[in-house]
C-alpha cells in the first residue's frame with residue numbers, strides 16, 4: 001500500500017505522484033473484473049482458451065445477476081472459476097454503511113487498495129432509486145464550501161471502481177427487497193467525490209459499461225453528470241453518442257464571487273462556461289427537452305432548464321439572489337428568464 005511505502009515527510013505533490021504511480025502499476029498488473037468491458041473479457045478468456053460464450057456468461061453474472069462471488073457462478077466450469085478467482089471482483093472494500101430515512105438512504109464508505117476512501121449514496125423513493133457515485137478519491141477543484149475539495153486530489157478512480165459503486169447500490173436494493181425496484185437502480189448521478197470531467201476517460205468507460213444493454217442496461221437519460229464547469233469536458237460530452245444529462249454547479253451569478261468560491265472560475269469564467277453550455281445545447285439538440293440543470297447552492301436551490309423549477313426551499317428572501325441568477329443565465333443560454341417556472345409555495 002502506498003500509505004506504508006511513501007515518505008510522509010515528502011510534499012503533498014510528491015506523495016500524490018507516488019500514489020498515482022503505484023495506482024497505475026496496480027491497474028496495469030491487477031485490474032478487477034469490473035474494469036473489463038465485454039470485448040476485453042472475451043479477449044481475456046480467449047487467451048485462456050475459453051470460447052466467447054463463457055465471457056458472455058461471466059458478463060451476465062457481473063452485470064445482470066449481480067453475483068458477488070466468482071464461486072457462485074455455478075454454470076462456469078470449476079477450472080475457469082478457480083482461474084477467475086485470482087482477479088478481484090471489485091477493489092472496493094466496504095468499511096461502513098450509514099443508514100437514514102428509516103432505511104431508505106444509505107451512505108457507504110469504501111476503502112480502496114491504496115488506503116484512500118470514497119463515498120457512495122443510495123436513495124430510495126417510492127417511484128425510483130438513485131445512486132450518487134464518486135469518480136475520484138478527493139478532488140483537486142478546491143471549492144471552498146466542499147469538504148472533499150479541502151482534501152485535495154488523491155487519485156482518479158478506475159472505471160471498475162466507479163462501476164462497482166453502482167453494482168453495490170443494486171445489490172443493496174436487492175437485499176432490501178424493495179418492491180418494484182427489482183434490485184436495480186433507476187437513476188445514477190455522478191455527484192459524489194471528485195470532478196468527473198477531470199477523470200474523463202475512465203468515467204466515460206464506466207458510463208458506457210453501465211449503459212450497455214447486454215449488461216447493467218441503465219438508460220443514458222437516467223444518468224446525470226455534474227461538473228464544476230470544466231469547459232473542455234462539456235465540449236467533449238457534447239460530442240458523445242450517449243445523451244446523458246448534464247448538471248452544472250454554478251453557485252454564484254458573477255465572476256468575482258464565483259472565483260472566490262470556486263477557483264476553477266479563474267480558468268473558465270462564467271462567460272466561457274455559458275458559451276460551452278450554449279454549444280452543448282445546440283449540439284445535443286436538447287432545446288425543448290433539455291436535461292440541463294444549474295446548481296446554485298448560494299440560493300439553496302437547483303435551477304432546472306426545461307422545465308425550470310424552484311423548489312420550496314427557495315423563499316421570498318432569496319428572490320434577489322434568484323433574479324441575479326436568472327439574468328445571468330438568460331443572457332448566457334438563450335432561455336428568457338420570464339419563461340422560468342416558479343412552483344414554490346413561497347413565491
Ligand code: SF4
Pocket residue numbers: 139140141142143146147148149150192193194195228
Ligand atoms: S468539484 Fe465537487 S467534489 Fe470537487 S471540490 Fe468542487 S464541489 Fe467538491
